[in-house]
Amino acid sequence: MTTRGEALRHVAVPAPDALPRLLAGVRDDRRPVSLAEHLDREGSPPVGRGGGAHAELIELVCASGLSGRGGGAFPTGQKLRAVAEQGRNPIVLVNGVEGELISSKDHVLLAQVPHLVLDGAAVAAAAIGAREAIVAIGAGLTRGYAAIETAIAEREHRRVDRVSFRLVRAPDRFVAGDETALVNFVDGGPAKPTFTPPRPYERGIRGIATLVQNVETVANLALLARFGPRWFRALGTAKEPGTVLVTLGGAVRRPGVYEIPLGLPLRELVVWAGGPSAPIRAYLIGGYFGTWVAAAEADALALLDSDLRTVGASLGARAIVALAETSCGIVETARVARYLADESAGQCGPCVRGLDAVATALAQLATGKQSQPRLQRWLENVSGRGACRHPDGAAHFIASALHVFADEAAQHAAGSCSGSDGPVLTVARKRRRVE
Amino acid sequence: MKLRVNPILCDGYGHCAELLPELVELDEWGYPIMPREPVSRSLEPAVRHAVKMCPRLALSLEKRAR
Ligand SMILES: Cc1cc2nc3c(=O)[nH]c(=O)nc-3n(C[C@H](O)[C@H](O)[C@H](O)COP(=O)(O)O)c2cc1C
């Protein structure tokens, strides 16, 4: 497989333990890396214009142990295989919605190394024999959208790819990033989830089998296809190999997007970020579907699902926020609970009514009005009752707050609050920024 | 076999809970809570009947849980 009309450009394989990998090309001035600059650094795209499905690429991804970076951590090789088995001409859909307000990692990739994302989409397409790849980008990620638009034009001009790219601007809503909602939207419907089955891998866009893969997942495919599974596995652990992008915010000196090897101790990541900017009470790990973990417990943890599981957490969307002692976890959680209730797609009774009731109860607790004895039961009752996992994620997040901030909750019920800081967890689109 | 409800279609009037009091409970807003366990053979006919009677065609009896 060669790039038509050009000599293949080879580059030396980077040292397997060198960091960063995905962010290696990022420029100091944060301008998007051009096609020429990208090829100089990474070498020729790992797939050219040859047709058909390439089973060997699927084998390579399976051997690497790469799992989805969109929050679900599903084995990518297995998903590629499932789509390829559905028949001819499937579609690739790159999920760049990044609905998670406290995550910027997909936007960093889109805006700064757009060709890595497109290379990866081309690899995914070649693996399953797709001729069409759609990149859906959240409406608020304007720099990312512009960079991908330019990058697609550069590639079309140079006839780099066999697959044809289409760019879609997706609504900036939390639930729009669910794969069934995104497929629904690309098909001309509302960006709301649909009942499953069928899953997109069986029947997606225009009824055709669709591979939905997160931006960071496909960026990994671009490197994996070039440097191979052994290289990929040199960082991370045997069960959870590779690197991941983490968006770290809150009470650290240098908040931002960090590329870490899986298994890095949380304590170490905080050191990378210049250390805490104030004494820390707790960490939110995994975004707004994530888990609050008390600082004392979190300090000993490795950033790895197998380790986080011991405290009921997971890496999820890999957004982490350090909450200072001077902030109140109940007040923070109540604000996000209301946001998540309002972000319900409004389709399923238990999600609409349940999350609204939960958010109202938390607001009452946060303002010291009263505690709601039915809150715990509502939390248990919303999980698994919607068409998508939005209520499950929200309930898990809120339940972890009631556990970790139990003392604070009791204090609130008695009419006082130990927090003195302003809001930490954002619920407004506008405040999002690219690191 | 597992009884499932499509919560997008379900209107929450609770007809299924009347037909299957031993399996389906309603939450405080009237939406049905499906049993966690597979439907036993002896209850299968009653469940099939309820699936047919749901005015929104929101119920289904599925071979395996996904
Ligand atoms: C409510 C909800 C929101 C989601 N938002 C996103 C998102 O913004 N970006 C994303 O990549 N995945 C999101 N997901 C996960 C996707 O459904 C899907 O699993 C993912 O895009 C698959 O890609 P991966 O296997 O590469 O991770 C969301 C899931 C749910 C339930």
Ligand code: SF4
């Ligand atoms: S569970 Fe909630 S967010 Fe998901 S589809 Fe139903 S109403 Fe929408």
Ligand code: SF4
């Ligand atoms: S009978 Fe159908 S529509 Fe009515 S509550 Fe039961 S599942 Fe919902």
